[in-house]
Amino acid sequence: MAKTRQVVFxxxxxxxxxxxxxxxxxxxxxGEEVGGIFGVTRGLDRRFGEKRVRCTPISEAAFTGLxxxxxxxxxxxIVEIMYLDFVTVCWDQIANQAAKLRYMSGGQISLPLVIRxxxxxxxxxxxxxxxQIEGWCAQVPGLKVVMPATVEDAKGLLKSAIRDDNPVIFxxxxxxxxxxxxxxxxxxxxxxxxxxxxxxxTDITVVATSLALQKALAAAEALADEISVEVxxxxxxxxxxxxxxxxxVRKTGRLLxxxxxxxxxxxxxxxxxxxxxxxxxxxxxxxxxxxxTNLPMPYSSVLEDACIPSEDDITQAIRQVVKS
Amino acid sequence: MKPTEEQMKAMLxxxxxxxxxxxxxxxxxxxxxxxxxxxxxxxxxEGQEAVATxxxxxxxxxxxxxxxxxxxGHFIAKGGDIKAMFxxxxxxxxxxxxxxxxxxxxxxxxxxxxxxxxIVGGGIPLALGPAFAANxxxxxxxxxxxxxxGASSQGVFHESFNLAALWDLPLIFVCENNRYAVGTPAxxxxxxxxxxxxxxxxGCPGVTVDGDDPVAVYEAVSEAIAxxxxxxxxxxxxxxxxRHSTHCMVMRxxxxxxxxDKMKEYDPIPRFEQRLQESGIIGAxxxxxxxxxxxxxxxxxxAFAENAAFPDPAxxxxxxxxx
Numbered sequence: 281m282a283k284t285r286q287v288v289f290x291x292x293x294x295x296x297x298x299x300x301x302x303x304x305x306x307x308x309x310x311g312e313e314v315g316g317i318f319g320v321t322r323g324l325d326r327r328f329g330e331k332r333v334r335c336t337p338i339s340e341a342a343f344t345g346l347x348x349x350x351x352x353x354x355x356x357x358i359v360e361i362m363y364l365d366f367v368t369v370c371w372d373q374i375a376n377q378a379a380k381l382r383y384m385s386g387g388q389i390s391l392p393l394v395i396r397x398x399x400x401x402x403x404x405x406x407x408x409x410x411x412q413i414e415g416w417c418a419q420v421p422g423l424k425v426v427m428p429a430t431v432e433d434a435k436g437l438l439k440s441a442i443r444d445d446n447p448v449i450f451x452x453x454x455x456x457x458x459x460x461x462x463x464x465x466x467x468x469x470x471x472x473x474x475x476x477x478x479x480x481x482t483d484i485t486v487v488a489t490s491l492a493l494q495k496a497l498a499a500a501e502a503l504a505d506e507i508s509v510e511v512x513x514x515x516x517x518x519x520x521x522x523x524x525x526x527x528x529v530r531k532t533g534r535l536l537x538x539x540x541x542x543x544x545x546x547x548x549x550x551x552x553x554x555x556x557x558x559x560x561x562x563x564x565x566x567x568x569x570x571x572x573t574n575l576p577m578p579y580s581s582v583l584e585d586a587c588i589p590s591e592d593d594i595t596q597a598i599r600q601v602v603k604s
Numbered sequence: 605m606k607p608t609e610e611q612m613k614a615m616l617x618x619x620x621x622x623x624x625x626x627x628x629x630x631x632x633x634x635x636x637x638x639x640x641x642x643x644x645x646x647x648x649x650e651g652q653e654a655v656a657t658x659x660x661x662x663x664x665x666x667x668x669x670x671x672x673x674x675x676x677g678h679f680i681a682k683g684g685d686i687k688a689m690f691x692x693x694x695x696x697x698x699x700x701x702x703x704x705x706x707x708x709x710x711x712x713x714x715x716x717x718x719x720x721x722x723i724v725g726g727g728i729p730l731a732l733g734p735a736f737a738a739n740x741x742x743x744x745x746x747x748x749x750x751x752x753x754g755a756s757s758q759g760v761f762h763e764s765f766n767l768a769a770l771w772d773l774p775l776i777f778v779c780e781n782n783r784y785a786v787g788t789p790a791x792x793x794x795x796x797x798x799x800x801x802x803x804x805x806x807g808c809p810g811v812t813v814d815g816d817d818p819v820a821v822y823e824a825v826s827e828a829i830a831x832x833x834x835x836x837x838x839x840x841x842x843x844x845x846x847r848h849s850t851h852c853m854v855m856r857x858x859x860x861x862x863x864x865d866k867m868k869e870y871d872p873i874p875r876f877e878q879r880l881q882e883s884g885i886i887g888a889x890x891x892x893x894x895x896x897x898x899x900x901x902x903x904x905x906x907a908f909a910e911n912a913a914f915p916d917p918a919x920x921x922x923x924x925x926x927x
Contacts, residue, residue, distance in 0.1 A: 336767070337763075337770065339763040339764075339767055341729055341759060341764075342729050342732060342763035342764045342766070342767040343732075343767065345728070345729020345730050345760065345764065346729060346730075346733050346736050346767065348729075348730050348733060349729070349730035349733015349734055349736070350732075350733035350734070350736050350740075351733065352713075352718055352730070353668070353734045353737045355736075355737050355740065357733075372723055372760075376722070376723055376726065377721075377723075377726060377730060381719060382923060382924070382925070382926075383923050383924050384701060384705040384709040384711070384719065385701050385705060385713070385719060386699070386700075386701040386702030386703070386704045386705065387702065387922060387923025388701070388711050389711065389713050389718075390926045392926075421924070422924060422925075424925075444927075445925075445926035446926055446927075
């Protein structure tokens, strides 16, 4: 096991950016007030200069389009969307352009592009600043969708995303930015499309993404004397490592998917589909999804808390699946 | 800058090739449609040949062009291969996008052809990218983004112009004002009589030219390119032109007869032929020979496309991702 050090999630992302900027001159960053807000890009402007760390006007469509076009001619842009909710104002550049141009060109161009930013809840910013966009993106053929849930993966996955020759949507939860955890020392990357079994167990498989993974791990720990919970983080939604999930369910015979995004037509439904199609015979009880409500996020803290699954909600859902 | 006599002859050849390509494409479309095959939407460039021809005559092979839904003319004028274009229209593997793109998505990145676009204005923000890359890498390449009067009402036009001006990007906005956004007349869609004035809003040069005259387009665009290559940022060239046929093959004509009759007067090709003949740049025999050569090339290209193989359905997922 490589030596590790304790850092916070946002710092791990910052280090990934620094290392990839050092490694490849074609990597550059555009976005609003990059170098400052939320700390992920902090200090990059001073280290690499405004040529490579470009603060933009509030023109998501223009600067995302710029990044797509720059990727078409071989640069490796990283776009920061200040709140991922704002992909709505550059959705054409993401869904109609970045996702499709390579395919429509018959494979003549490539799009080494990362679009990253933070999303989620906890800061009580109401419905236009508290969404989960991963499902929107995962519905568009051509986009890769990556969601780190640990400090180690934050750095390793971002480095892989930057080196990937395809458009990657890199989804960070702002509730994870201050999470402290071990990070391997030295150079490493984490491959896209490979799930990770964070905790082994025999009674139930819990597949959880982003902040929900941390809640699922806490729930599994709290239930340790009662139920043996296996916790799997897919890490990338597209491409999805279905095989690791299926292997786990074949072992445990039970499945719960936990995420913050609304359950309707969501990632959990997709995992349940894949598992029921491929491993129906292994299921001892009905699989379940615990996720966000199908509502715009309300402002009031008590209302917001009612819309996102808590650790306790996940604990109850585990018990329900195991004991049904 | 003015085009040389040789350039003008080459421009006439380009215009005749575009016209011949579009007439043949329409015939192919109709024949296929009658036998139950749809060849997409097909937006004809007939009538607007002088714009693509004049603008692309100013460009080097390593300069970039972002095209539109009405993009066949840009593709031909920038040096694209008409065999690969016809093959693309027919959905063949030998097509310039391997049959994955069709009429609105023709690519030849080696010639700087970065694709058409199915979204009105969709290419404009993308064109910022190669222009940014030129500055980033220290090259003197320029990028041209073609778009119509309809796209000038899209938000991306304004966002992109502001950013290009702010960062002095070597980008030339060439607006083909054919006076109709699909079927909506410019008078119902645009708040100013001439779109070129909008450049002033971003502190940039803007000029309106006769888009049915390839020399006028060449002069304006070459000036804009010199401005961009010198590091002075973007310009807007509004080329006022005329679309001879309906918006696309699946839509009926909404304009009335008297207006459509006037298209003959605006037609850039007879005008340019006459000009070259009167100034002694091309003789009658040479013109006849040129037309014959062009029609033979088109015939050969169609035959190539018709004989080409369809893609193997087993390869349908090819090209989605690298690796």
